Amino acid sequence: MEKIYYPNRKEWKDILSRPTIDVTTLYNVVREVAEKIEKDGDSAVREYEERFDKVKLGSLAASKEEMDEAGSLISSELKESIVAAYNNIKKFHEAQKFQGKKIETMPGVECWQKSVGIEKVGLYIPGGSAPLFSTVLMLAIPAKIAGCKEIVLCSPPNREGKINPAILFAAHTAGVDKIFKIGGIQAITAMAYGTESVPQVYKIFGPGNQYVMAAKQFVSLNKVAIDMPAGPSEVEVLADENANPVFIASDLLSQAEHGPDSQAILVTTSEELLLKVEKEVERQLALLPRIDIATKSIKNSKLILIKDMDEAIEMSNMYAPEHLIMHVERWEELSDKVVNAGSVFLGQYSPESAGDYASGTNHTLPTNGYAKAYSGVSLDSFIKKITFQHISRQGIENIGGIIQVMAENEQLFAHKNAVTVRLESKE
Structure with missing residues (x-):
């Protein structure tokens, strides 16, 4: 995994690029x-x-x-x-x-x-x-x-x-x-x-x-x-100095085994933790049945050291990960600042695989940065919302003048007339 220490903000876009296919x-x-x-x-x-x-x-x-x-x-x-x-x-x-x-x-x-x-x-x-x-x-x-x-x-x-x-x-x-x-x-x-x-x-x-x-x-x-545009699967882990490197390595690898073009990123404020995670990834990787796939994926993955958690959240919102895991003690406070992510996993006992299988949330999520504009699959994905309106005689008298003025100023006189004939009607 590539290690990146204290990157300048101007470098973030390139650092957070994904292995995409056209x-x-x-x-x-x-x-x-x-x-x-x-x-x-x-x-x-x-x-x-x-x-x-x-x-x-x-x-x-x-x-x-x-x-x-x-x-x-x-x-x-x-x-x-x-x-x-x-x-x-x-x-x-x-x-x-x-x-x-x-x-x-x-x-x-x-x-x-x-x-x-x-x-x-x-x-x-x-x-x-x-x-x-x-x-x-x-x-x-x-x-x-x-x-x-x-x-x-x-x-x-x-x-x-x-x-x-x-x-x-x-x-x-x-x-x-x-x-x-x-x-x-x-x-x-x-x-x-x-x-x-x-x-x-x-x-x-x-x-x-x-x-x-x-x-x-x-x-x-x-x-x-x-449902949504899609690319290779991805996870980002945010971790402070108190996080468990064994847990983090398992989270990174659970994503890496999806496919050779998957991406796993760790963003942390602790160099000591970063180095422990690097070693733990190597140890756990050797034990995986899908080692060939995970090894290729790990080449797309990164370990990033930043100065503080506010900067980590800012970087995360720029990346807009499909899965975001927050291995931080202040997860309740910091999670309020997350604005771009498909699904968020809070605390050390919330692995991404819980959402993949059985916790209840949906695992069909936006990838490739589309979490900036798309939600994951939900009940809303399978429904349409149809609008209805009913206007009474009193209603058309109350709203008619507003419609007439707006339609006339848009030069849409047939629109205006549809109101005028009703207001003039004796029915």
Whole structure:
């Protein structure tokens, strides 16, 4: 890990740069797949599954038998953990329900909002070496609470044509009933365009590799909405001199094992702690099964020494991390100063992995600095808010003159007339 001591503010932007990939360079591949799937539907999906996932599929949908079998293929311990996490995530997201109320802005003029679930949503769940069954819970639970009528889930199959059983069990637990054995670009474009088997959706959620990210961005240009722009996963740890270096090293490495382009940053006021963390990272890294991936990620990572915690917070808000862990004694006071972060973990006993799995908060979060403008996935991500208004005769008499003056000064006389005819009406 690169060590940086007391950097000048002018250097912060370069120091905090991320190992990003320009996914627009992949658009030609995405466009080819999208055009063929739009034209040929299921047959094109099967063709790309054979080419990319090396599997020849009959039905694209996971069968009821596969769903029923999934529970017997994972341990009772894992099933119990998934159910416990489900309950916590559901509890947290149910508390986010919108409570709209009517407001009388002036006598006779009533306005209000109604929350409506997006009718059709698509969830993409990566498989492969790290099947993200936890992401099923993070996406399907708020979708169900929001009242989405159709929840479509796609996940890549293995060489035997089956989806990871933990993903299927989590989907069943969360109430997903339309599951397809499709991965990568073909999954995203199938949900965006619709095929004979896969329903077309209105918004697509979920993480994935650079091809999945490119596909999501491509279809968002003219077909569907997506959850948020995304890049490699990242964590920033803020630590004072009293922090535990073993805990910090474990937090940095838990992020590093996501992928070779992930980034982990420590910002601390203590050189002694920085050096202890550096050694502890080396020790723990050697013990990881995913050492090759984590080693590459650690090369993108940094240990930064700064003068005080106020400066650390300022640097953090500039970085806008996906995950921010505050290993500081004054976490309650300092956390109030955080304005740019996806999700914040406070105190030494709050590892980022708690939010990834089971505490209740959502782990689908903005990366690559988008936390300056985007929130992580929440119940709001799956709903639309529609505004309503009712104006009585008294109301139009009270507000009509205001509208007429404003419309006339914008030179929009038909707008003015829509009020005038009502005011002049004898009805």
